[in-house]
Amino acid sequence: MEKEWKKQQPDGTITVRTCGWSPPGDHPVGCGMKLHIKDGKLVKVEGDPEHPISQGRLCVRCLTLPEYVHHPQRIIYPMKRVGKRGEDKWQRISWDEAMDIICDKIRHYTDNYGAESIIVFGGTGREACLYYYPLAFSSIGTPNCCYPLSGWSCYGPRCSITDYILGAGYPEIDFAGYYPDRYDNPNYKLPEYIVIWGKNPLMSNPDGFYGHSIIDMMKRGTKIICVDPRIHWLGTRAEHVLQLRPGTDTALALGLLNVIINEDLYDHEFVEKWTYGFEELKERVQEYPPEKVAEITWVPKEQIIEVARIIGTAKPCPIQWGLAVDENPNGVQLGHAILALIAITGNLDVPGGITIGPPAALMGKWRMETRSQLPDELWAKRIGAEEWPALSTAMATTHPDETLDTLETGKPYKLRMGWFNSTNFISATCSAQPDRWYRALQSLEFNVVQDTFMTPTAMAFADIFLPLPTFAEHDGVVLTHFGRNAIFMGAMNKAFEVGECKSDIEVCIELGKRLHPEHWPWDTAEEFFNDQLKPEFGFDFNDLREKGVFQPPYEYKKYEKGLLRFDGEPGFNTVTGMVELCSTLFEAWGEDPLPYYQEPHYSPYSTPELFKEYPFILTTGARAFTSFHSEHRQVPSLREITPDPIVEINPEAAEKLGIKDGDWVYLENMFGKCKQKVKLTKTINPKVVHASHGWWYPEKPAEEPSLFGVWESNINTLIPHKHIGKLGFGAPFKCLICKVYKAED
Amino acid sequence: MTKEEFLKLDDAGKLSFLNSEAATKDFAQISAEIGMTKAELGKIGFYYVGNKFLLKPMKGYGTTERSGNEYKDRFK
Ligand code: SF4
Numbered sequence: 153m154e155k156e157w158k159k160q161q162p163d164g165t166i167t168v169r170t171c172g173w174s175p176p177g178d179h180p181v182g183c184g185m186k187l188h189i190k191d192g193k194l195v196k197v198e199g200d201p202e203h204p205i206s207q208g209r210l211c212v213r214c215l216t217l218p219e220y221v222h223h224p225q226r227i228i229y230p231m232k233r234v235g236k237r238g239e240d241k242w243q244r245i246s247w248d249e250a251m252d253i254i255c256d257k258i259r260h261y262t263d264n265y266g267a268e269s270i271i272v273f274g275g276t277g278r279e280a281c282l283y284y285y286p287l288a289f290s291s292i293g294t295p296n297c298c299y300p301l302s303g304w305s306c307y308g309p310r311c312s313i314t315d316y317i318l319g320a321g322y323p324e325i326d327f328a329g330y331y332p333d334r335y336d337n338p339n340y341k342l343p344e345y346i347v348i349w350g351k352n353p354l355m356s357n358p359d360g361f362y363g364h365s366i367i368d369m370m371k372r373g374t375k376i377i378c379v380d381p382r383i384h385w386l387g388t389r390a391e392h393v394l395q396l397r398p399g400t401d402t403a404l405a406l407g408l409l410n411v412i413i414n415e416d417l418y419d420h421e422f423v424e425k426w427t428y429g430f431e432e433l434k435e436r437v438q439e440y441p442p443e444k445v446a447e448i449t450w451v452p453k454e455q456i457i458e459v460a461r462i463i464g465t466a467k468p469c470p471i472q473w474g475l476a477v478d479e480n481p482n483g484v485q486l487g488h489a490i491l492a493l494i495a496i497t498g499n500l501d502v503p504g505g506i507t508i509g510p511p512a513a514l515m516g517k518w519r520m521e522t523r524s525q526l527p528d529e530l531w532a533k534r535i536g537a538e539e540w541p542a543l544s545t546a547m548a549t550t551h552p553d554e555t556l557d558t559l560e561t562g563k564p565y566k567l568r569m570g571w572f573n574s575t576n577f578i579s580a581t582c583s584a585q586p587d588r589w590y591r592a593l594q595s596l597e598f599n600v601v602q603d604t605f606m607t608p609t610a611m612a613f614a615d616i617f618l619p620l621p622t623f624a625e626h627d628g629v630v631l632t633h634f635g636r637n638a639i640f641m642g643a644m645n646k647a648f649e650v651g652e653c654k655s656d657i658e659v660c661i662e663l664g665k666r667l668h669p670e671h672w673p674w675d676t677a678e679e680f681f682n683d684q685l686k687p688e689f690g691f692d693f694n695d696l697r698e699k700g701v702f703q704p705p706y707e708y709k710k711y712e713k714g715l716l717r718f719d720g721e722p723g724f725n726t727v728t729g730m731v732e733l734c735s736t737l738f739e740a741w742g743e744d745p746l747p748y749y750q751e752p753h754y755s756p757y758s759t760p761e762l763f764k765e766y767p768f769i770l771t772t773g774a775r776a777f778t779s780f781h782s783e784h785r786q787v788p789s790l791r792e793i794t795p796d797p798i799v800e801i802n803p804e805a806a807e808k809l810g811i812k813d814g815d816w817v818y819l820e821n822m823f824g825k826c827k828q829k830v831k832l833t834k835t836i837n838p839k840v841v842h843a844s845h846g847w848w849y850p851e852k853p854a855e856e857p858s859l860f861g862v863w864e865s866n867i868n869t870l871i872p873h874k875h876i877g878k879l880g881f882g883a884p885f886k887c888l889i890c891k892v893y894k895a896e897d
Numbered sequence: 898m899t900k901e902e903f904l905k906l907d908d909a910g911k912l913s914f915l916n917s918e919a920a921t922k923d924f925a926q927i928s929a930e931i932g933m934t935k936a937e938l939g940k941i942g943f944y945y946v947g948n949k950f951l952l953k954p955m956k957g958y959g960t961t962e963r964s965g966n967e968y969k970d971r972f973k
Binding site for chain 1 (some may be wrong): 909923936938941944945946947951952953954955957958959960961962
């Protein structure tokens with residue numbers, strides 16, 4: 153890429169090259185773009201054709217960024233509340249005043265009740281995931297950092313399962329992202345097939361995986377298999393769609409293993425040399441013959457067998473896993489079974505297969521290391537750590553469901569102060585039963601919210617509002633998979649300023665310097681990045697700006713070369729040194745060491761009587777091009793494309809209920825109800841509905857009780873708290889039941 | 898061996914001590930002997946499975962000690 157990253161154009165416009173990695177403003181993938189600034193304002197965003205991954209392509213969120221950054225409702229100065237909570241009464245204050253108030257409160261709670269009485273809440277999938285841990289551990293000094301989604305049901309389960317079973321960083325399909333010449337690199341092999349399991353990467357572009365790469369590979373000949381209850385765009389172009397009953401994925405994975413093992417389609421050499429527990433797994437999968445799995449999953453037996461044969465014989469055939477693994481109480485077993493499928497078919501860490509990050513994450517691990525600045529006695533007070541040893545070994549957070557219990561009961565101690573790091577989780581984003589969280593959070597005495605707009609969560613709880621910049625207004629480092637599989641790194645460059653916004657790392661440094669200066673030797677974000685980059689890569693932040701993108705070299709078959717284990721021996725960094733098809737850790741934690749299928753808590757089979765009243769299977773959480781979870785609802789062009797929350801219903805089912813396309817309906821179950829607009833589509837089974845998440849209405853009244861209409865279309869009110877797996881992961885966002893009826897109001 | 902003495906051993910030493918004890922004693926006896934519970938041992942990476950002790954190389958976040966999976970530990 154060209155060295156010059158900032159250019160003055162003849163008409164006075166300044167063009168800044170950047171990588172858009174993170175909300176606010178975009179979305180966590182790292183696409184390359186050029187930002188055009190005129191008179192201090194962002195006037196245009198265009199794709200950067202030199203960026204080796206996105207190659208000039210951008211989606212509508214980044215293209216409409218000028219509407220976001222200069223939106224009249226954006227909050228660009230620190231504010232303090234001058235009315236009661238829930239009233240829209242605020243006063244602009246300086247950063248100094250805000251920091252003085254906040255530091256006084258932190259000192260007060262720490263001195264009188266212990267630092268554990270303070271809790272930091274973080275949102276999903278953004279750069280802040282690197283910073284809300286150190287904000288808690290290192291700037292504030294509390295052990296309680298919480299991602300509030302029940303069962304930690306997003307990304308964390310996949311990372312944890314990989315840690316337990318492979319002892320490695322995040323497993324991502326090989327899309328030649330490590331190579332400047334991409335698919336033409338001689339070390340690379342194009343996948344013959346890709347299995348996309350419970351994921352829609354074109355819309356989700358998850359954590360550094362550039363979704364459009366799937367299309368690049370399809371153009372070169374890769375074939376696709378989708379496993380999904382919905383037939384999405386990629387599904388319509390796939391060789392096979394296994395359109396399964398939501399929540400039965402683990403049975404399907406075990407059925408595929410059954411065929412692959414019984415038909416002797418597995419990689420004997422890999423299994424013998426590098427796996428532990430194959431015989432036990434072989435015995436277990438005998439319980440899942442294709443006929444039985446077909447009955448459970450609603451996927452025809454013949455299709456299960458055919459797809460199993462493809463996975464067993466196509467070379468390479470990576471499986472890309474998605475939220476289907478996370479948002480399911482049986483998801484740990486699903487993740488285990490998918491990793492077993494990848495491993496025994498010889499697709500692990502081979503060209504065009506599944507790449508795995510080193511166990512030692514790049515740069516990103518700094519965020520977890522900051523916990524060592526806390527004393528052990530304080531760390532032991534982390535909420536839910538004792539009760540959920542598996543989760544608290546792999547995640548440095550509190551247990552989300554235990555945290556809600558603590559807020560409700562005051563046990564084992566009362567939480568008094570909250571810091572909401574750009575998370576709007578009383579909307580239908582990262583919480584189950586957000587109405588319950590809303591009531592429980594009332595008990596907090598003092599709250600700080602960092603965000604870009606006034607959200608329902610900020611309106612309900614903020615005492616101090618700190619304005620965040622979008623990704624285009626601050627410096628940062630794109631770190632795919634948060635360093636757990638750093639396919640590429642990119643420079644996020646500050647191109648302009650709006651108001652007085654401060655980025656996450658700037659706030660960490662400023663607060664840290666006041667409260668714990670010994671942990672914060674850096675004066676600026678750039679100094680901090682230099683210190684993170686230089687020892688590992690030999691270049692500093694300015695060098696990264698000039699490179700634009702850095703693609704670290706990748707080694708395949710690390711397990712053969714002693715590159716996974718800390719002792720330098722061949723093998724995996726697990727308890728047995730092998731891929732654990734039978735998990736020693738699960739057994740130690742009281743869980744079945746082998747994958748097994750468990751029927752969803754509520755389903756036509758587990759609760760047949762309830763299913764008569766609530767005769768649809770409810771799944772939720774699929775992404776849209778026009779929003780990032782609850783973000784972007786106020787951006788006019790995006791809202792014009794997606795004006796309403798959509799529930800997808802099969803026309804056959806809708807007809808029986810007298811429901812037409814475009815009708816507003818209520819979705820209701822034992823836990824709650826909400827209203828969404830019907831889209832009729834044959835791409836979903838007549839017994840299944842899919843509802844949208846993340847909806848609130850910035851145009852509706854801000855004050856309580858409306859809170860921007862946050863309760864109207866809030867699908868998460870139908871998802872129960874603490875319906876999670878034995879190890880503490882996975883909530884039933886993808887496998888509940890509900891009824892649907894026309895909204896007459 | 899006291900808890901203090903046990904904790905002073907390095908990982909290999911701890912593992913070999915635990916497994917030499919496991920040859921003749923059950924978990925409850927070993928746990929009482931060193932004064933550490935199953936949860937405490939788990940936090941420092943030791944798990945008792947099928948009558949023997951195993952060590953998780955990536956110890957994770959059970960304690961404030963470095964977990965072993967920091968970049969600099971791996972590539973030192
Ligand atoms: S996927 Fe879209 S929103 Fe995300 S960084 Fe790329 S262009 Fe921006």
